Amino acid sequence: MTTNPDAAGPAQHDIDSPDNIARRDRGLAVLSRIDGHQGEAVIDSLADISPALGHHVAAFAFGDIYDRPGLDPCSRQLVTIGVLTALGGCEPQLKVHIGAALNVGLGREEITEAILHAAVYAGFPRALNATFVAREVFAGRDVH
Amino acid sequence: MTTNPDAAGPAQHDIDSPDNIARRDRGLAVLSRIDGHQGEAVIDSLADISPALGHHVAAFAFGDIYDRPGLDPCSRQLVTIGVLTALGGCEPQLKVHIGAALNVGLGREEITEAILHAAVYAGFPRALNATFVAREVFAGRDVH
Amino acid sequence: MTTNPDAAGPAQHDIDSPDNIARRDRGLAVLSRIDGHQGEAVIDSLADISPALGHHVAAFAFGDIYDRPGLDPCSRQLVTIGVLTALGGCEPQLKVHIGAALNVGLGREEITEAILHAAVYAGFPRALNATFVAREVFAGRDVH
Amino acid sequence: MTTNPDAAGPAQHDIDSPDNIARRDRGLAVLSRIDGHQGEAVIDSLADISPALGHHVAAFAFGDIYDRPGLDPCSRQLVTIGVLTALGGCEPQLKVHIGAALNVGLGREEITEAILHAAVYAGFPRALNATFVAREVFAGRDVH
Amino acid sequence: MTTNPDAAGPAQHDIDSPDNIARRDRGLAVLSRIDGHQGEAVIDSLADISPALGHHVAAFAFGDIYDRPGLDPCSRQLVTIGVLTALGGCEPQLKVHIGAALNVGLGREEITEAILHAAVYAGFPRALNATFVAREVFAGRDVH
Amino acid sequence: MTTNPDAAGPAQHDIDSPDNIARRDRGLAVLSRIDGHQGEAVIDSLADISPALGHHVAAFAFGDIYDRPGLDPCSRQLVTIGVLTALGGCEPQLKVHIGAALNVGLGREEITEAILHAAVYAGFPRALNATFVAREVFAGRDVH
Numbered sequence: 124m125t126t127n128p129d130a131a132g133p134a135q136h137d138i139d140s141p142d143n144i145a146r147r148d149r150g151l152a153v154l155s156r157i158d159g160h161q162g163e164a165v166i167d168s169l170a171d172i173s174p175a176l177g178h179h180v181a182a183f184a185f186g187d188i189y190d191r192p193g194l195d196p197c198s199r200q201l202v203t204i205g206v207l208t209a210l211g212g213c214e215p216q217l218k219v220h221i222g223a224a225l226n227v228g229l230g231r232e233e234i235t236e237a238i239l240h241a242a243v244y245a246g247f248p249r250a251l252n253a254t255f256v257a258r259e260v261f262a263g264r265d266v267h
Numbered sequence: 268m269t270t271n272p273d274a275a276g277p278a279q280h281d282i283d284s285p286d287n288i289a290r291r292d293r294g295l296a297v298l299s300r301i302d303g304h305q306g307e308a309v310i311d312s313l314a315d316i317s318p319a320l321g322h323h324v325a326a327f328a329f330g331d332i333y334d335r336p337g338l339d340p341c342s343r344q345l346v347t348i349g350v351l352t353a354l355g356g357c358e359p360q361l362k363v364h365i366g367a368a369l370n371v372g373l374g375r376e377e378i379t380e381a382i383l384h385a386a387v388y389a390g391f392p393r394a395l396n397a398t399f400v401a402r403e404v405f406a407g408r409d410v411h
Numbered sequence: 412m413t414t415n416p417d418a419a420g421p422a423q424h425d426i427d428s429p430d431n432i433a434r435r436d437r438g439l440a441v442l443s444r445i446d447g448h449q450g451e452a453v454i455d456s457l458a459d460i461s462p463a464l465g466h467h468v469a470a471f472a473f474g475d476i477y478d479r480p481g482l483d484p485c486s487r488q489l490v491t492i493g494v495l496t497a498l499g500g501c502e503p504q505l506k507v508h509i510g511a512a513l514n515v516g517l518g519r520e521e522i523t524e525a526i527l528h529a530a531v532y533a534g535f536p537r538a539l540n541a542t543f544v545a546r547e548v549f550a551g552r553d554v555h
Numbered sequence: 556m557t558t559n560p561d562a563a564g565p566a567q568h569d570i571d572s573p574d575n576i577a578r579r580d581r582g583l584a585v586l587s588r589i590d591g592h593q594g595e596a597v598i599d600s601l602a603d604i605s606p607a608l609g610h611h612v613a614a615f616a617f618g619d620i621y622d623r624p625g626l627d628p629c630s631r632q633l634v635t636i637g638v639l640t641a642l643g644g645c646e647p648q649l650k651v652h653i654g655a656a657l658n659v660g661l662g663r664e665e666i667t668e669a670i671l672h673a674a675v676y677a678g679f680p681r682a683l684n685a686t687f688v689a690r691e692v693f694a695g696r697d698v699h
Numbered sequence: 700m701t702t703n704p705d706a707a708g709p710a711q712h713d714i715d716s717p718d719n720i721a722r723r724d725r726g727l728a729v730l731s732r733i734d735g736h737q738g739e740a741v742i743d744s745l746a747d748i749s750p751a752l753g754h755h756v757a758a759f760a761f762g763d764i765y766d767r768p769g770l771d772p773c774s775r776q777l778v779t780i781g782v783l784t785a786l787g788g789c790e791p792q793l794k795v796h797i798g799a800a801l802n803v804g805l806g807r808e809e810i811t812e813a814i815l816h817a818a819v820y821a822g823f824p825r826a827l828n829a830t831f832v833a834r835e836v837f838a839g840r841d842v843h
Numbered sequence: 844m845t846t847n848p849d850a851a852g853p854a855q856h857d858i859d860s861p862d863n864i865a866r867r868d869r870g871l872a873v874l875s876r877i878d879g880h881q882g883e884a885v886i887d888s889l890a891d892i893s894p895a896l897g898h899h900v901a902a903f904a905f906g907d908i909y910d911r912p913g914l915d916p917c918s919r920q921l922v923t924i925g926v927l928t929a930l931g932g933c934e935p936q937l938k939v940h941i942g943a944a945l946n947v948g949l950g951r952e953e954i955t956e957a958i959l960h961a962a963v964y965a966g967f968p969r970a971l972n973a974t975f976v977a978r979e980v981f982a983g984r985d986v987h
Binding site: 165168169171172173175176179180184206207210211212213215216 | 787788815818822824825826827828831834837
């Protein structure tokens with residue numbers, strides 16, 4: 124084992140150390156399981172501009188957090204939809220995560236209901252924007 | 268029926284019309300079912316300053332929205348926790364809704380896990396603040 | 412009266428109950444008075460994806476709140492412009508509400524002045540984005 | 556005239572140049588007219604930690620912007636209340652500006668109505684927090 | 700000197716008074732030094748819709764604040780990138796300020812690293828959006 | 844090596860696996876170097892309520908990100924102050940990070956200047972709140 128910080132192994136911040144490649148691969152497997160190819164496309168699109176951001180989205184967000192056993196994937200997507208609706212300006216991420224919500228088993232009406240519920244706390248404009256993203260995602264599924 | 272806008276009945280904005288009292292009573296029943304006395308205390312505290320805000324929290328947020336069949340109460344609380352964590356500055360509302368989350372059946376670890384999950388999308392400071400609210404709510408339950 | 416929650420009438424959450432249709436119709440009348448056809452187009456666009464969100468925008472936002480006598484329409488639009496400028500990411504809603512502001516009697520210079528005023532509290536980027544929406548709305552009026 | 560940037564006069568960023576003292580004095584006069592002593596107390600409280608922030612609140616926010624003729628003081632306060640309610644976490648500033656709103660002639664019910672109106676766009680938690688600030692301000696006025 | 704508020708000179712809010720033209724010219728010189736023509740294009744684009752907003756972006760943001768000696772331009776751009784990433788919905792302003800960051804001497808990797816750093820505090824979606832803006836700015840530089 | 848996701852070693856989400864303890868220890872060393880005991884106190888305070896949140900603040904935020912070579916600690920703190928000022932409602936985190944900014948070598952006037960600079964983009968209320976936190980941190984240093 125060379126991850127001991129006092130040892131002479133690769134630094135923790137080296138995203139291409141064997142440990143970090145393993146963490147990233149685990150995260151990419153989780154991401155691909157819930158998002159299919161869409162999430163991976165986001166990571167790939169970061170390769171030229173900020174590979175470290177792509178690494179941490181995969182290794183941390185999906186490998187470390189999403190895969191934790193404390194909450195099932197549908198519950199995670201409900202929280203994510205609540206957060207992204209509230210933040211605003213996250214339409215591209217909402218698009219990925221509404222797709223993921225469908226993939227892990229949430230129904231279309233549960234998704235639009237979650238957004239309507241969010242309107243109470245985050246206001247109608249945020250809910251309207253999120254609902255229009257949902258419509259776009261659902262329409263994309265109907266075509267395929 | 269006197270709710271026709273063209274008829275001579277009470278105006279829709281009259282929060283003490285029979286229709287609106289009925290809507291508010293329905294909301295207060297939902298609120299009391301999920302929040303016990305805490306939520307009602309918030310409504311009561313508004314009586315002197317903004318009774319209309321209290322009315323609409325009860326009639327709209329709980330009567331019209333929370334009671335809709337499209338999403339079960341645990342799912343609604345997960346969305347709410349996501350939204351309130353993301354918004355920030357909503358510690359008093361988080362306190363009520365983390366209590367409500369426990370009341371409708373979410374476990375303590377599911378609540379802290381939902382907040383950890385929100386950290387990915389809303390950042391760590393928001394998650395830290397929400398987690399400290401959860402600790403306060405859980406501690407209050409241990410005392411009672 | 413069948414809105415008593417203990418009675419056997421339609422549930423409060425049934426957006427197509429006679430009471431809720433009446434509330435929605437009242438809201439649509441308010442909306443049409445201040446927004447002309449633009450606001451209604453938003454409601455209509457929700458019919459296929461989230462009719463309940465469309466219902467509550469009309470019945471609650473416009474029927475219950477906008478029509479209250481405590482604040483005149485120009486004042487309501489000033490508050491709305493302040494809120495939407497501050498939230499950010501609400502350009503589509505700003506577009507509707509800047510149009511509504513003109514409809515209820517605010518002048519173009521009052522609208523841009525309100526946005527400049529908001530810059531002090533919400534920062535220049537939010538004010539710039541809102542001002543560019545105002546330009547688009549005003550240009551649309553010049554064409555018609 | 557020594558404000559020409561190419562001339563040898565004091566730099567524009569020198570907050571104690573004669574021109575900037577004049578701008579600040581003008582702003583302090585506006586601030587004192589609408590806020591009485593409360594606003595000035597905020598500026599004074601910055602003297603030891605960030606005098607430049609205090610200068611720009613007075614000279615820019617009140618001297619340059621608030622005093623512009625394009626919008627009357629009541630309208631400015633309505634926009635400000637909308638922005639501060641929407642931002643959240645600005646309770647100290649809301650306290651000053653709800654006081655200012657009363658000073659320039661808005662009624663208590665107009666203020667709580669403006670906050671209720673903001674709930675539609677910014678959500679109920681933000682409106683609840685702002686309403687509780689209004690209650691505190693109104694209570695302070697009843698005592699004096 | 701006619702800036703004394705009690706004197707009969709032009710009002711402080713008159714953005715075309717000699718004093719304000721001098722302040723604006725100073726700001727435009729700062730803006731042009733760090734942004735080249737991009738920033739000026741934003742000011743110019745405001746001439747028809749809100750010349751006062753354009754004036755205050757130049758005179759206040761760049762003339763009064765940016766040019767202060769307390770922080771070097773690279774540090775100012777790091778703060779600006781942090782703020783704009785966190786706010787969200789400020790992609791047009793991020794585009795200008797990432798360009799300015801390159802102009803004042805920050806490297807591309809410092810900029811993407813600053814955005815990655817911001818992800819910890821503001822969440823991954825905000826960092827992703829800011830990184831995609833950086834890619835666009837960098838690509839534009841490669842072409843020229 | 845047992846971190847291969849297909850191998851039988853501890854799961855990546857097990858925050859007490861040897862790899863994760865090593866990552867956390869590295870992060871705690873970084874945290875202690877820049878924050879002294881304050882940051883560690885935050886992690887410790889999470890032990891009873893959300894040990895995983897504490898783990899990821901240490902292992903991810905400080906071990907993975909803060910320690911990266913692409914940006915020096917002063918630059919990281921400028922970005923952090925920008926983000927936290929803009930978010931609002933993060934006063935406890937600002938307190939820790941303004942202390943850290945002093946620890947890594949930023950001067951008091953650079954910190955208040957960074958917050959003043961943020962006012963342009965995030966508005967004066969956010970800058971006022973952050974400045975009052977700075978005053979509190981500086982006063983605490985004067986006592987010790």
